Amino acid sequence: MSKSIEQICAELDVAARFRQPMRRLTSLRAGGEIACLAFPDTPEKAARLVQRLNENGIRWSPLGYGTNLLVADGPLDRVAVSLRSMKAPVTFDGLRVAVPAGYSLPRLVNQCADRGLSGIEGLSPIPGSVGGAIKMNAGSHGYEIADVIESVEVARDGQVVTLPRAAIGFAYRHSPFTERDLILGTTLRLRPGDPATSRAEIAEYRRHRAATQPIHANSAGCIFKNPAPGLATGRIIDELGLKGETIGGATISTLHANFIVTNGAARAADILALIERIRSRAREARGIELEMEVDVWD
C-alpha cells in the first residue's frame, strides 16, 4: 500500500509544512499553493526522502532559494524538497572548498575572497543557492560555476553519491541534472588569490549590477538565455520595442529588457502571457526562437 507524504516525513523525521504559498518562496512573488514543503536536515535523510517519494509515486522537486523559478498559479500537487535546514558548514582544505547545496552562493563567494581563494568572484551577484547554481550552470561576468567544480554530490537510490566533474556534461546555462536529481553538495577547486583584489572585483560587479538591472524589484533575473554568444536577449527585446509592456501585474523591465518584474500581486498566468508575447515577437520579427532560462513548475 502506498504511503502518504505525512507518513513518509514522519517516519524519516523530516520536518514538513503543508499547503504553502509559493508566492512567498520565489523572487518573482507569484505562484499557487504547493502540497508540501519538506526540510531534510542531513544529506542522508534527503537521499532517503526522495527515494521514498519515488517509491510511492509522489512527485517532488528540489527547491533552492526560488530565484530562477516561475511557479504556476496552482494548486501544485507535489513536494518541494528544500535543503535550507542542512546546517553543515563550508569546509576549506587548501584550494578545495566543500559546500552544501543549500548554502548561499553570494555568501560563499565572499568567504572565499576573504580567505584568498579566487575563481568565483563573478558569481557574487547571483542571489541563489549553490545547488540551484549547479542545476543551471549559473554564470555571469565571464564566470560559470562549472569552471571550478571538482565533484558534485547527488541523491541516487537512497544514497549520497559523488560524481566527478568529468562525468557531468555542463554547457551554457545547462547541466545534465534533471528534475529527478537532487544535488546535495559540491567540492570546488579554486585558485590562490589576493583578498583585497577579489573584494574590489566583487564590489565592481555589484555596482555594475545595481546600475544595469532592477535588482530590488521582484524578478527571476534573465527570463531567456542568450541565443548565441555576443547576441544579448535583453537587446533583442529592447529593439522590439517591448520595454515597459505590461500584462496584469507583470512588466518587462525598463532597465533591462530580459527581466520581467512583478508588483507582488501578479499571477503566474500574467508572466507566462508576457513571456509568450516576447517569444512570438522575437520569432516573427527576428526569426529567433528564445529559450527559457527560468524554470517553470506547472
Ligand SMILES: Cc1cc2nc3c(=O)[nH]c(=O)nc-3n(C[C@H](O)[C@H](O)[C@H](O)COP(=O)(O)OP(=O)(O)OC[C@H]3O[C@@H](n4cnc5c(N)ncnc54)[C@H](O)[C@@H]3O)c2cc1C
Ligand atoms: C536579480 C537576479 C539576478 C540574477 N542574475 C543571474 C546571473 O547573473 N546569472 C545566472 O546564472 N542567474 C542569475 N539569476 C538567476 C538565479 O539567481 C540563479 O539561476 C540561481 O543559481 C538559482 O538558484 P536558486 O537556489 O534560487 O534556485 P531555484 O530558483 O530554487 O531553482 C531553480 C531550479 O533549480 C532546481 N534546483 C534548485 N536547487 C536544486 C538542488 N539542490 N538540486 C537539484 N536541483 C535544484 C530547482 O528544482 C529549479 O528547477 C538571477 C536572479 C535574480 C533574481
